[in-house]
Amino acid sequence: MSDSLLGLDEPPQPKQEAYRVLARKYRPQTFSELIGQDAMVTTLGNAIKRDRLAHAFLLTGVRGVGKTSTARLIAKALNCIGPDGHGRPTIDPCGVCEPCRAIAEGRHIDVIEMDAASHTGIDDIREIIEASRYSAVSARYKIYIIDEVHMLSKAAFNGLLKTLEEPPAHVKFLFATTEVNKVPVTVLSRCQRFDLRRIPAELLAGHFAHVAQAEGVEAEPDALALIARAAEGSARDGLSILDQAIAHAGLEGGGVRAEAVRAMLGLSDRGAIRALFGLLLAGDALGALAALRGQYDLGVDPQAVLRTLLETVHGVTLAKLGTDSGAGQSAEELKALQDWAAGLSFPALHRLWQLVLRGHDEVAKAALPIEACEMALLRVIHASQLPDPGELARQIASGSVTVTASAPAAAPSAPAEPAMPSSIAELAICLEASKRFQLAQQVRDYLRPVKFDGSEFEFGAARELPQDFLRELGAALREATGVNWRLKCVEDAGAPTMREQAVANEAAERNAVLASPVVAAAMHAFPDAELIGWNNLRSNQA
Template structure:
């Protein structure tokens, strides 16, 4: 059989948008651009940001076509609906227009590449209305390249437009951002992707199940390019037919019906059934991480259904019915606890040496939690028992009854009344609470407490660097001369005094630090010694006399 002369083009390239009408999920940006073009209020630089595959580069090319389109008759002007048949439109679509330069910043990162652009912008366009520079992944430019571009970017010639595309806008200098009109391209909703994929398979003459297309749309995570790549693979995998089972097998996804069944078993606390279901999914080749992801999506879907949020059009009828049923019977505490346990299990499975064993242990932990009473229910039971004259300690005797309260049901349902007790046990006497230690009388005593009770570093900081503003236990306000960890100080004081302290810093008038006070006292003592008659006579006889380490205490000891 003769080979086709035309090489195969992948779907992501074949169905790249050629008009703004074909650009899905970006209506706000298209409206803004259309108004700007009609009113001749075009910016000189555009920055397109968003995750991969949402149409940044395609939008930049469409803007280039819109600005340079001359219409089929050659007399047209800038338009939001380029004709696609004039010479500029066809040349830009084929990537061969001399006045539209597309540069990949990932491979042209230096100042030399930007210098070429700076030199070229001085010259008018050859044949187009505007000379346009499209720089993809612009965040990859070096710091020198960004700096070199600033002046030209701020005041380019009237015939030049810059179009930047990036997935990491946080890496672009603020000086560049402030010179551009920014458009944030959104993730494409799953329902729009599903309809787009349905149109693609129709054009390709391929049969596809709606559920399979919905699975691909969810796996694409808002990226049209990723979704088309998966669809391309699914068509090849299924030999020109795309069904849900093949897509799950290809992507390693768990059957959503099996996930819902596993979710129900977790709520029911049926450990053997949970392990058996996990084992079956493992035999089918489902990754444990994908299994937990499916359970997390289920928990999230039930919670949104309980809130009354709009129904996700990508969900099947069976999923909507199951979510609505669970939402009517489950309480928010149950769903939030289930979410936290699943999220913790997902993290453990991702980092575990034995992912399957980690998945089983995490699911068994959820099974155990499903047999525990809801905290609010437990409080109501305790309150009811106390009202009936039953001591809280008696809860341990009714633990099996409490354990039978599954978290699979609405906590607002009133529990069965506790059985009457023949004789109420005697309540133990109130325990004797030891008195709290006395708070330090003054700032010096506070310092001594820290030094004597195992916090010498904090005591040293208070001594050397803290000027006292106010001391009113348990409040301490200081003016630090150097940074002090006040939070650590408050924690140490709470531990040592069994009292919550408020420790803060203020600017303004404050007493000298203890170190400054001691130095001032030492200087005063030295002055007294220096002015004594004996020392004065010694100074007159020996002019180079110095007083070294001598205090009043030493003088009185030698007297």
């Protein structure tokens, strides 16, 4: 058999390079490529220029904002020697010298990265402490990058403190963490801290557009805006979603489309949500439920529908304030938000927010999510047809809302001249006319009339009376009326005291108000609401 048949004369095939995900491929290699962290870059640049470098840096922030990437960039900036080999630390590392290339490739012997999640103990830190005594092999600084530093044990933190406070001049520590609250204050006080911000959605969308262009992939702006929103400020999360969206588009998909991204992420279509929101405001219960079921049949989670409705209410509120309601919105959506903002008051928007938010929380815990979502939407529709609480109060005060209630028992007016009292109410007024106010109050609060006939008065007591009460009451009545009274406290319960009657009458009036159609509807829409200021309202009506 010839060599040609065996393939021995064929040139060796080049080894195919493994695919690198976008989150790794487009990791920033210079500070200019680090998006959304301008304040930190400016501070670091000034510190490098003035040779005022801290010996330890702590980088904190949510996932994917660039903590580890920033640590590597700092390592490059401190160890860059420039293309000619004579450079000094710079905020703009050249990227071509051996230290820059070795650090970027993760192979520099003097830049040691450690994951604290898998190296939590004192033994791991002891190795760092021992090695830090020796000078760097080839770099200007020996740099230790410890990721997720909050996961170190207490003993490990304590072992690091002394070295961290007074490290050798050739050593720099770079810590990264997502949970800075778990880092001991003794460590925090020894570090220069940088809080990396969430990256704004508009910056992320622009960054993803550059990445898509570099990859030769066509992407709709709306699709990139959706990805940027879903990333929640994380560049890494956004690039991972973009990677998935490109794969989802396939070879014949014609690029990354907004509709495909919504389907991939399980997001509700914003156009459909705008239509649903309009149905809610119009009070169209059947249309709203049909629209919800349509979204549900497409696989959209009911909680996601309510979450998007919350975003819509928030967007309308911002539009009413005249502020930017967010990046990535189409002209159609912006116009809809402005139209709703013109027609809705702030109280109505706040009420909508509370109702939808309550529904969102209920659906999250419900055994029947879609049914709970339907009930939440029906509650919104019912409440949308009611006036806001302030308007309701104005209607009640103006009399445009009629409340049917039993009139309170009015106290008899004082007689022009002293006369024999014919009821316990007149007796109390008689005592007040004689300036025996304490006795009058005791009569109202404690006495339960059993028999009242002329100057004969039998009563029960709501509580134990003072020992000399009968004597004082008899003397006061004799002085006020000129007649000796026969007063007797009996064991019979008797009728309610005047105070008990007043409380019962007020409760009956309050219940009658709460049972009126308008107030009942308002209380149903706002289960946590309370009827307050009732005494003032009674005075105004009187």
